[in-house]
Amino acid sequence: MEATAVMVALADVPRAESRPPSAPALDAAHTLAPDEGRPDGDLPAALRDRCAAVIDAEVTRLARRTALDCAQLAIVTGALHRLADSLLLERVRAGHCEPSLLAALFDLETTC
Numbered sequence: 001m002e003a004t005a006v007m008v009a010l011a012d013v014p015r016a017e018s019r020p021p022s023a024p025a026l027d028a029a030h031t032l033a034p035d036e037g038r039p040d041g042d043l044p045a046a047l048r049d050r051c052a053a054v055i056d057a058e059v060t061r062l063a064r065r066t067a068l069d070c071a072q073l074a075i076v077t078g079a080l081h082r083l084a085d086s087l088l089l090e091r092v093r094a095g096h097c098e099p100s101l102l103a104a105l106f107d108l109e110t111t112c
Contacts, residue, residue, distance in 0.1 A: 051084040 059077045062068075068076070 048085065048088055051088065052081060055080045055084060
């Protein structure tokens with residue numbers, strides 16, 4: 001029941017029409033090298049870390065524009081992190097890593 005109320009509140013948040021996507025580093029122009037940012041060359045972990053940073057930045061920005069309390073924002077954040085982990089696991093199993101897909105997913109301006 002609580003999650004439904006959070007999603008309804010998110011749907012009511014006004015959208016910024018002219019705002020560019022908030023995660024340009026996840027687009028196709030910036031593909032992580034296997035060893036970028038990770039000494040062990042763990043690309044899935046690097047993508048997971050980047051996605052987590054994007055989610056946290058988007059939720060922080062959203063928190064400034066909505067009446068959701070900390071508990072409700074924590075529900076949204078947790079759900080987005082679980083979704084990101086699930087999508088990344090599927091992509092790794094399929095042998096594909098498509099950062100542009102993740103960028104589109106995590107731009108809360110277009111997904112909420």
